[in-house]
Amino acid sequence: MSRTRHPIVSRPRQLALYVVLWIPLTLLLVYLLRAAGLTGQDTGMLLWLLSPVYALLCLLAWYPCLGTPLNRSGVIRIVATHSVAAALISGTWTIFAIFYVSGLALLQPFQGLSQMPGLYKLIFGTGVLIYLLWAASYYVIQTMESSQTAEQRVIEARMLARDAELRALKAQINPHFIFNSLHSISALTSIDPAKAREMCISLADFLRTTLGMGEKSLIPLKDEVDLIHRYLAVEKIRFGARLDMQESIEEQALGTTIPPLILQPLIENAIVHGVAHLPEGGWIRLQAQSIDQHLVIAVDNNFDPEYKSKRKSGIGLANVRERIEARYGQEGSFVASAEGDRFHVGITLPVERSAAA
Amino acid sequence: MSETKKIRAVVVDDEELARQVLRELIAAHPEIELVAECANGFEAVKAVTELKPDLLFLDIQMPKLDGFEVLELIGGDMAVIFATAYDEYALKAFDVHAVDYLLKPFGAERFEKALQRARERMGTPIPPPADLAQAARAPGDHLDRVVVRDGTKVHIIPCAKLDFVEAQDDYVALASEGHKYLKQQTIASLEAALDPKSFLRVHRSYIVNLERVSRIEPYGKDSKVAILRDDTRLPVSRAGYDRLRTVLEGKG
Numbered sequence: 143m144s145r146t147r148h149p150i151v152s153r154p155r156q157l158a159l160y161v162v163l164w165i166p167l168t169l170l171l172v173y174l175l176r177a178a179g180l181t182g183q184d185t186g187m188l189l190w191l192l193s194p195v196y197a198l199l200c201l202l203a204w205y206p207c208l209g210t211p212l213n214r215s216g217v218i219r220i221v222a223t224h225s226v227a228a229a230l231i232s233g234t235w236t237i238f239a240i241f242y243v244s245g246l247a248l249l250q251p252f253q254g255l256s257q258m259p260g261l262y263k264l265i266f267g268t269g270v271l272i273y274l275l276w277a278a279s280y281y282v283i284q285t286m287e288s289s290q291t292a293e294q295r296v297i298e299a300r301m302l303a304r305d306a307e308l309r310a311l312k313a314q315i316n317p318h319f320i321f322n323s324l325h326s327i328s329a330l331t332s333i334d335p336a337k338a339r340e341m342c343i344s345l346a347d348f349l350r351t352t353l354g355m356g357e358k359s360l361i362p363l364k365d366e367v368d369l370i371h372r373y374l375a376v377e378k379i380r381f382g383a384r385l386d387m388q389e390s391i392e393e394q395a396l397g398t399t400i401p402p403l404i405l406q407p408l409i410e411n412a413i414v415h416g417v418a419h420l421p422e423g424g425w426i427r428l429q430a431q432s433i434d435q436h437l438v439i440a441v442d443n444n445f446d447p448e449y450k451s452k453r454k455s456g457i458g459l460a461n462v463r464e465r466i467e468a469r470y471g472q473e474g475s476f477v478a479s480a481e482g483d484r485f486h487v488g489i490t491l492p493v494e495r496s497a498a499a
Numbered sequence: 500m501s502e503t504k505k506i507r508a509v510v511v512d513d514e515e516l517a518r519q520v521l522r523e524l525i526a527a528h529p530e531i532e533l534v535a536e537c538a539n540g541f542e543a544v545k546a547v548t549e550l551k552p553d554l555l556f557l558d559i560q561m562p563k564l565d566g567f568e569v570l571e572l573i574g575g576d577m578a579v580i581f582a583t584a585y586d587e588y589a590l591k592a593f594d595v596h597a598v599d600y601l602l603k604p605f606g607a608e609r610f611e612k613a614l615q616r617a618r619e620r621m622g623t624p625i626p627p628p629a630d631l632a633q634a635a636r637a638p639g640d641h642l643d644r645v646v647v648r649d650g651t652k653v654h655i656i657p658c659a660k661l662d663f664v665e666a667q668d669d670y671v672a673l674a675s676e677g678h679k680y681l682k683q684q685t686i687a688s689l690e691a692a693l694d695p696k697s698f699l700r701v702h703r704s705y706i707v708n709l710e711r712v713s714r715i716e717p718y719g720k721d722s723k724v725a726i727l728r729d730d731t732r733l734p735v736s737r738a739g740y741d742r743l744r745t746v747l748e749g750k751g
Contacts, residue, residue, distance in 0.1 A: 329517065418560065
């Protein structure tokens, strides 16, 4: 919005500066007219009106600049636009001068003005030059403003991303998951000590990996899938045969990088709101493939549509959505939908090849 | 409770390993007999109705019916000990007169304490189940489904499928999709639990789902009758008609 508003008319301080800048321009006009042989009186009579009028007309130079931004328009288009605009604006000014001078000719002391040779050519010529001067200034303003807003947007996006990241990490490790797992371990200690130990190790592996991932901004998809396996190793002990996990991940997709902890919350959501409410058990299907520079991920699961969870559902999902939006904006997408007894989450991320930290 | 009679206990938890913990802790007490283990709310309702235990260990987050719904359906004179990993239900648990609230993971020591409390409380009657349900609900929080027990069977009626409710002495008859389900609850307490945006008490004995009302017709000298989409006719009292008008006009 700020980029389309007139940078001078919309701001009183800029307007004052603009008026002040017209003083040296007027002095330049005085110099040129005097050099062309006009008397001091004639010059004054001309410029007291012509100079303010042209100051007003030159405000219009903003619009051709707005229509042909430097970075997005070809040279030919820029030259053509400004040639036409300069001719129109300076031409208007010259025509105004012609009428004004003919009016002045009715007054005794200024009759000589209209006979002055080359006066209108001079006015038109200076008009074109002054127009170009302002057009150039507008381009400078435009460039400054757009670099400023771009910088601001980058800063905003980065802050949002950091914010979402921090919140995500805080919410990431679900305390109920830990407590339930510990409870299962305590059950196993007496009936199957070896399995209890195995579950302790799986839980520790999962926690360590999750905590470590928070420090990275990008990880290979493979690492996230490994994390999911650690998570499932724990959940499978709790849910036993009730948990049926199916994976189909394209080999090529495994190497692409993603922000950490994007997929694990989706799987956890599928368990907490799906499998956990299905006494006969439930399935989760994870699919990932790379399709023209994008990583396309789908997590599907079944759930009990009759069971309306009273707990706030989808905190994990909202978190993932926020992080994707903050990081990729229009480049990424997140959809979640329920149909019948199936829940689907689809994610598209642009492929980031750099393994930047 | 006589010295010689064993305490009969039921354990309800959807996770096998969690049941294992309780089974083990109970095994250390010869005076307690574990009569049933249930993996979901339906099984729990059936087991408790048939076996009438003295003590119930109840998980909260479970498939089909949650722990509070199970309690609402079975009510009765038994000591209830919740066992869950979620601490946010503790207040609610005591509102429904639970004896204790065990946070997973728990060990023998904490279990003994809960058992002690249960022994002290056994034999003290607790309020009727429907009132328990009301106590378990936060103000402004409305039912999104009604659970009804029919012998050992459980029916779940989503509120969107509830057409109207009729008071019958100490019971309410819930009409849904052509069936009527009887539930031991007063019409006033059910009215308080339903979302007032969708349900309205049109008569001393009737609550109607506003979406089902097709028109209102005069009936007799100063009463009206509400005609539902399926042509059921429900009496509307004068006060009920005033309420109905306010709601319908308010909706524009």
